[in-house]
Amino acid sequence: QVQLVESGGGLVQAGGSLRLSCTASGIDVSGNAMSWYRQAPGKSRERVADITVGGTTYYLDAVKGRFTISRDNAKNTMYLQMDSLKFEDTAVYFCGLRSRRMYWGQGTQVTVSS
Numbered sequence: 001q002v003q004l005v006e007s008g009g010g011l012v013q014a015g016g017s018l019r020l021s022c023t024a025s026g027i028d029v030s031g032n033a034m035s036w037y038r039q040a041p042g043k044s045r046e047r048v049a050d051i052t053v054g055g056t057t058y059y060l061d062a063v064k065g066r067f068t069i070s071r072d073n074a075k076n077t078m079y080l081q082m083d084s085l086k087f088e089d090t091a092v093y094f095c096g097l098r099s100r101r102m103y104w105g106q107g108t109q110v111t112v113s114s
Contacts (some may be wrong), residue, residue, distance in 0.1 A: 002026040002103045009108030012085055012100070016112075020080040022095030022105055030073040035097045036080045038091035038110075049080060059080050063089075087114040 008020040020036070033052045039045040049069040050058040057069050068081040078095060092107040 001081045002097070002099075004097060004103055004105035006095050006105040006108040008095065009093060009110045011111045011113065014085060014087055014112055014114050016085050017081070017083045018085065018110060020093055020108060020110075022078040022080075022083065023046075024076050024078075024097060027097065027099060028073075029071055029076050029078060029097065033105070034078045035098070036069060036078075037094045037096055038089075039094070039107075040088075040091040043091075048093070051078065063079065082110070085110075085112045087112050 003025045004022055006020060006022050008018060012018055012109060031053060035046045035050045036049050037045050048060050048063055049067055051071055053071045059067060066084045071078045090110060090112045092109050094107045095105045097103045
């Protein structure tokens with residue numbers, strides 16, 4: 001059974017940093033592309049960052065230069081380092097893993113106070 005568990009969310013002032021983690025069980029993260037998504041109240045879910053099997057990364061324009069996606073295969077965990085946080089980064093952040101189907105974590109709340 002595949003499970004993804006996010007952690008690291010919380011309340012931070014604008015300009016601050018947080019690091020989100022997504023730990024997988026039941027599947028090997030090194031063999032699958034993974035992503036971070038976010039959903040703000042009243043808005044649709046948007047893709048924030050991707051990391052491919054080969055380590056190629058993609059970022060939403062709004063977070064380029066501020067967010068960094070990475071993966072530790074030994075820990076079977078993906079990360080999202082978020083720096084210079086802005087109020088508009090406030091959302092529930094979800095990790096996703098693309099295998100034969102898409103798997104999702106339960107989400108972690110990130111709240112940035114202005």
